[in-house]
Amino acid sequence: MKKEKLVTIEYPKSLISESYRTLRTNIQFSSFDSKVKTIVVTSSGPREGKSTICANLAVVIAENGYKTILIDCDQRMAKLHKIFNTSNEKGLSDFLIDNIQFSEAVQNTEIPNLDIITSGTKPPNPSELVASEKMKKFIEDLKETYDYIIIDTPPVIIVTDAQLISTYVDGCILVVASSQVEKATAIKAKELLQKVNARILGVVLNKMDVKQKSYSRYYYSGWKKLKK
Ligand SMILES: Nc1ncnc2c1ncn2[C@@H]1O[C@H](COP(=O)(O)OP(=O)(O)OP(=O)(O)O)[C@@H](O)[C@H]1O
């Protein structure tokens, strides 16, 4: 299995790792009224960087001393087990269809404070599974054990999963690969989330073309808070 490198672990002092720490701070300060504990990461289309951002965000939150769990809710293009080099024999889908206990579904990672639930056995009905009452209750129950629950999802324009999950989490982050996606497509993704009253915490601009900038050798992520 090919392991994708985690930049926040391999290059903690790089500009990109610093961007992830800035993202962490922005999320932590995104609301004074209600604490944001459960976060969905999605994007309009495929390969915009959702799983990469999810994984690195979870790492920097865990490094900050918060007990964090990362859940792979992308049953179609599951990726987190590859990034963390863990088994995906049992995971979320197996837990939700009652085959296994939570203790069998959750795995520790090498990073202190960070646990992971991989996607599990590919189900025939992913959308129904993630929209189920059991899933909703599961996320609620996790809040008793974990400070932060970070959820990776499929693209919002392609399938309904991210929209469905967004209705029962505290907030969602919209990843926009700015060099890859048309403005209208990104707006469409935002509208789909707003349609279900999802709370969009902000947009992460990923894969930005920063050739003109002095730090061009790094790939760069930026954060934009959505204007009301
Ligand atoms: N800022 C970036 N600069 C360059 N490459 C990136 C960046 N972010 C992610 N990538 C690369 O883009 C590819 C897709 O990333 P990733 O799997 O995280 O996207 P995704 O949105 O989760 O995709 P999918 O829709 O398949 O779930 C990976 O090879 C990843 O390493």
Ligand SMILES: [Mg+2]
């Ligand atoms: Mg992904």
